[in-house]
Amino acid sequence: MADLENTNLSAESNKDAKEDKLTVLIADDHELLSHALSSALNSYGIEAFTAKSFQEALLSIRKHKEFDMVLLDLQMPGMQGLQSIKAVVKAAGASKVVLFTGDVEPDFLQSALDANVWGLIPKTISLKSMVGVIKLISTGEVFLPTNASTSVIRSVEKKNVGDFTQDEFLVLGHAANGLTNKEIAFTIGTSESRVKMLMRSVCGKVGAKNRAHAAVLCRELGIL
Structure with missing residues (x-):
């Protein structure tokens, strides 16, 4: 009986650990970057998947409803600006969609934020910092790099739930x-x-x- 109870407790523990594990879709056609980032995230206990185009990203989102976050490159094949971003946000449902790209014009970034994007992670960020940013966004914080325009940052400060007390x-x-x-x-x-x-x-x-x-x-x- 004791062994059976221990087995059940172990199974429950493994189930809880699996449920608590963050899942991230990296939608980017730069394979070397995607694989490096995927490996880094996996080493930190974050389950990462990859997609190389807009269409593949949508297919992955519709097939796997469990993604906690979608990192979206604006330059990969099939992407058509704000229209594509809105399509991904709609398909992603409760998943947090985050732009994963280089420099973006302030007006465009503001429009993306208005479309319920959870911020912008620059590709120049270190892998260790990337993990911290992903965990920060998962708590309900919108993230922007420090070089984002002042007006956009102020709008995000109003939107953020202020997860830090x-x-x-x-x-x-x-x-x-x-x-x-x-x-x-x-x-x-x-x-x-x-x-x-x-x-x-x-x-x-x-x-x-x-x-x-x-x-x-x-x-x-x-x-x-």
Whole structure:
């Protein structure tokens, strides 16, 4: 009986782990980039799939309804600007569609955001930062690079659900400035254990291994 119970618990645990695993479709015709990114994401526990054209991306989305996110290249075969973006967003349903491309004109980017795109990830971003960005978007944050136009960034700030709480931002800022947990606790008037709890939450949201890694990632992502 005990063995059977352990087996059932193990099966449930594996099922939960599978359900919690993020799934991402990389829609890009640059095969070397797609495969490198796919391998990197898989190594971080994110299940990645690839598509090389607009039509293939739509087919993958309609066939597999479980994608959490779709990374969409604007230059791959079959893409026709905003019309294609809207088609992917519609087909993706609850999946978060994110532009994965180079420079984009501010007006076009704003139109894409208005069409319910969850931001823009530049292809120049490092693979480690990419993982953090994907996890950040999965929590409900719209992401834009720091060089996006001021007007677009302001519109996104209004749209974002503000997944970081005020206390998390405070703790993150102090940690980035080199304060210890004890010093942060004294500065903001709370306990050291609560500071640790807030830092764990921050690390989880950006996919960081520790507080130092969180500070580096948040600087790269333009959060700090």
